[in-house]
Amino acid sequence: MNKREEQDKEEALMRQFSLLREDAPEDLHARIVQVATAMPQRKVAEAAPQAGWTAWLATLLPDMRMGMAFACTVLALVALLGVHVGQLQQAVPQGEEDAAVIFSMIDGNIGWEEWS
C-alpha cells in the first residue's frame, strides 16, 4: 500500500467520527431563547470619529500593547543614540590632540624622538 492509499484509509477511518453527530434535545432551543432574551445585552460605546494625525496614529498603533512596544523601541533608540553621541564627544579632544601633535611634527616643532 503506497503512502497515498495509506492516507486515504486513515481519512476514511477518521470520518467515522461523523457518526457521533446528534440532534440537540428538543426543549433546549426553547429554553435557551427564553432564558437568554430575558438577559441584558452588553452595550458598546460608540467610538468618536478620529481625524487628521490622530487617525493616522490610530492606524499605526492599533492597540495599547503595540503602543507600548513602539514607545519602548523609540526610547531604546534615543538612549543608544545618546550613548553614541556621548562617546563621540569624549573622543573629539583626543583626536584634536593627536592632530595637533602631527601638525607640530610636520612643522618641525616636535621631533619624532621627543614625541615617541
Add this chain to the structure above:
Amino acid sequence: MTSPLHTAQEEEAATAADEALMAAIALGDAKAYDKLVRRHLKRAYNVAYGMLYNAADAQDAAQDAMMRVWIYAPTWRAGESAVTTWLHRIVVNCCYDFLRKKSRQPQGGEVSVDIEDMTANTEQGYADAEKKKRLRAMLRSLPERQRMAVTLCYLEEMSNAEAAAVMGVHIKALEGLLVRARRALKPMLEALADKE
C-alpha cells in the same frame, strides 16, 4: 473537510443571513436570535458533546455559549470574523471553562460519561450504539486540544482553516494536532474496523 452538500454559493448566502441576523440581535431582536439559535444549536451542541463526553454537560455548555451570543452580540463586528467562527469560538471557550471547573471539583478525577442508548431493539441498532460508545471512548482518550481538533474537523466537518480560526491557532499547529490525533487513534480505529 467541508461537506460536499455545501456549495460556495450556499455558504455565502448562509454567511450573509447570519450577519443580518447578528445585526438584528445586536439591536435586541428576539426573533432573529431564535432563528440564529435554530441554525446553529445542533453544531454547538455536537462540539460540546464531543468535548465533554456527556449530554447533560453538553447541553449546559451549549446553553451557556448561546446565551453569551445574545449578551455579546452588540460587540460582534461584521468583517472581523464569520458568525460561525465567532460562535464556535464561544462554544470552545465554554467547553474549556467546563473542563476547568470539572477538574477543580473533588471527584477523584472521575468524569461522568453517558451510557449510550442500549435499548435499541434491533441487532443493527445495538451494534450502532456500541460503535458510537467506542468512538466516544476513543475521542475521550485524546488530550483536550487534539480532541477539539478532531471534533471540529471530523465530527463537524469543518475545513482546517475554519477549525484553526475557531481554536485560535495557526493552521500548521492544527495540522500537527490532527497528525498526532490520527497516530494515536489509528490502532483503535483499525481494531474497530476489524471487528465489524
